[in-house]
Amino acid sequence: KAGVTQTPRYLIKTRGQQVTLSCSPISGHRSVSWYQQTPGQGLQFLFEYFSETQRNKGNFPGRFSGRQFSNSRSEMNVSTLELGDSALYLCASSSDSNQPQHFGDGTRLSIL
Amino acid sequence: DQQVKQNSPSLSVQEGRISILNCDYTNSMFDYFLWYKKYPAEGPTFLISISSIKDKNEDGRFTVFLNKSAKHLSLHIVPSQPGDSAVYFCAAPLGNTGNQFYFGTGTSLTVIP
Numbered sequence: 001k002a003g004v005t006q007t008p009r010y011l012i013k014t015r016g017q018q019v020t021l022s023c024s025p026i027s028g029h030r031s032v033s034w035y036q037q038t039p040g041q042g043l044q045f046l047f048e049y050f051s052e053t054q055r056n057k058g059n060f061p062g063r064f065s066g067r068q069f070s071n072s073r074s075e076m077n078v079s080t081l082e083l084g085d086s087a088l089y090l091c092a093s094s095s096d097s098n099q100p101q102h103f104g105d106g107t108r109l110s111i112l
Numbered sequence: 113d114q115q116v117k118q119n120s121p122s123l124s125v126q127e128g129r130i131s132i133l134n135c136d137y138t139n140s141m142f143d144y145f146l147w148y149k150k151y152p153a154e155g156p157t158f159l160i161s162i163s164s165i166k167d168k169n170e171d172g173r174f175t176v177f178l179n180k181s182a183k184h185l186s187l188h189i190v191p192s193q194p195g196d197s198a199v200y201f202c203a204a205p206l207g208n209t210g211n212q213f214y215f216g217t218g219t220s221l222t223v224i225p
Contacts, residue, residue, distance in 0.1 A: 004155070033211050042118075042201065042217035043156075048210050056212040090155055098144055098205045101213065103155030 002027065006091050006104035014112050018079040021107045025072050025093030031055075032074040033101060034066060037088040046089075049074055078109075086111045115139045116204055118216035126224050131189040133219045135202035138183065142204040142214075147176060147187050150199045150218070159200075160187070192223045 005024040013019050025032050033056075034046040045058035049068035066076045072093075078085055088108050092101035117136045125131045135145075143164040148156035162169040162176045162185065169176050175188045189196055199218045206212050 031211050033213070035215070040217060042114075043203075043213075043215035045212055045214065048212060050210060055210040058212070092155075092211075094211055097210055099211075100146055100158035100161060101211060103148075103157070105153065105155045 004091055004093050004102050004104035006089075006107050008107060009105065010108045010110075012110045012112060013081050015081055015083060017081050018077065019081060019109065021076045021078075021089055021091075021109075023074045023076070023091030023093075023104060025074070025091075026102055029093035029095050029102070030072055031094045031096070031101075032068055032072060033092045033094075034074070034076050035090045035092065036060075037090060037106070038086075043090065046076070081111050083111050085109065114217070115142075115206075116202055116214045116216045118200075118202060118219050120219050121217070122220045122222070124222045124224060125192045127194055128191045131187075131192045131196065131221055131223070133187040133189075133200050133202075133221065135185045135187075135216055136183055137185075137204060137214075139204075139206065139214075140183070141206060144205060145176070145178065145185050146203045146213075147174075148201045148203060148215075149196075150201065156201060189221075192221075194223045194225050197221055197223050 033048040035043040048056040068074045088106045090106045092103045146161040147159040150156040203215045
């Protein structure tokens, strides 16, 4: 069974730009969650999508948004990038609520 | 608001000895806890979980203990092996709908051969 795939693996952007990250979940998984990992902060929950609807949302500004397609693939968009957005962005999928999540290897975003 | 806390950023243990990783939480609504392991340049992988109706769950060399009154859980690895060297995160989901997980900041375990 193929795992969670995130693209791209690395990305360099400058302040003010916008970026779109992609996540393909494990086949059959309808829940896709996004996390931001920065040094010393652990994994911070961004949002979760289930059947194309945002089901949960963390405490991030509106510059962070996402969507999910009918095939469960998900994208995350960050607009007006700031230096503090430099982080590892992780996507995780699961089959149902409160089940262990399967993570992709992340997208490393660097803002110059 | 860090609802799941791992107060030890790092831990070093000799190969063959026991590794004990600790995690505290503040929200009494949490009723399910998980441990993940993360190697550099890879995403976290699920290790073991425990429901609040239990106080212990074992899987091979890994055992998780839950003390609800103290809002504390721990992961025991015995015997520790060099391949166990990784960052370990504890996590808990909040709510009955969906997957909003709270993660600790992680403990970096080094097992010395």
